[in-house]
Amino acid sequence: MSELSVNHLLGIKYLQPEDIQLIFETADHFKEVINRPIKKVPSLRDITIANIFFENSTRTKLSFELAQKRLSADVISFSAAQSSVKKGETLIDTVNNILAMKVDMVVMRHSYAGAAEFLSQHVKASIINAGDGAHEHPTQGLLDSYSIREKLGDVAGKKVVIVGDILHSRVALSNIYALQMLGAEVKVCGPKTLIPKYVESLGVQVEPDLKKALQWCDVANMLRVQNERMEVNYFPSTREYAQRYGLDKTLLDSLEKEIVIMHPGPINRGVEITSEVADSAHSVILDQVENGVAVRMAVIYLLASKLQ
Ligand code: CP
Secondary structure, eight states: OOSOSOSSBOOGGGOOHHHHHHHHHHHHHHHHHHTSSSOOOOTTTTOEEEEEESSOOSHHHHHHHHHHHHTTOEEEEEEGGGSGGGGTOOHHHHHHHHHTTTOOEEEEEESSTTHHHHHHHHSSSEEEEEEETTTBOHHHHHHHHHHHHHHHSOSTTOEEEEESOOTTOHHHHHHHHHHHHTTOEEEEESOGGGSOGGGGGGTOEEOOOHHHHHHHOSEEEEOOOOGGGOSSOSSSOHHHHHHHHOBOHHHHHHSSSOOEEEOOSOOOBTTTBOHHHHTSTTBOHHHHHHHHHHHHHHHHHHHHTTOO
16 A cells, blocks of 8 residues: 555545554654654655644654654644634634635644544545544544554553543543454443443543553553533542543553553643652653654645645
8 A cells, every 4th residue: 555545534434444544654754754863854845734723732742843844844833812703703613715826734732522524525635633632533543553662562452441531532532442453452441431331432441540540551541631521520539530631650560460651741740750760770751742743744745745
């Protein structure tokens, strides 16, 4: 396979396993590029990309911008908080005005599930979903699987537990799709109130006991508790959550094996994971961030090669 089967990256569920393999092989090349003294390639000199973020971001926004600059694309970035969206302009009007400036590709984060797909049906540009509500965050799913492949040699056959706030997490869904497509076994663990009922229909087992889940897995992906998406209390207190579902060094040391610790960030230190664990040799959290640039370079490069 030499090109992607899709013209947009809206979610992992729209990809084929071969698409993911192609993205990973392309990311391997770009990872080597970004570790050279000269980190830039001229691949996308004639491409203009707009990053439009209607929700806050640190890692994803900076990682996309860096990936685009490393590929020599022209980049414009737009934050809804400082834009005419605040004066009532619609999403399609906003994007069509940006496209009138001859933009080829749009990277968008939005609080509504399906916003990226909606945009792809209404505007003439390649769309990359940088997170749509609690739906998907496909580049995060890709960079997480890429980081497992890098650390453990392969994703196929590995056991991965995703811990915490599955209900509000776009990272969880994209990880589940990507990991299963690549042949990993996936369990989720967390308070019953934060595990969506549909999760078992995706072929994912629920393990309510964190210690049992950690003893089973090769990789634990500790998700952030998304307080900003919670309108009611899903657990009695942050302290109780940390006691039952937080990972600390005592729990890690009590396991009879070594496991890989992941977190998509931003971390609530002392809630889902302690600083001692986040900063330990078991953690690949900063490798995930580094790999995010290479994976996003690969996605942008492969989608740009499909532009007419
Ligand atoms: N992992 C992630 O999406 O982080 P940001 O919200 O900082 O982009």
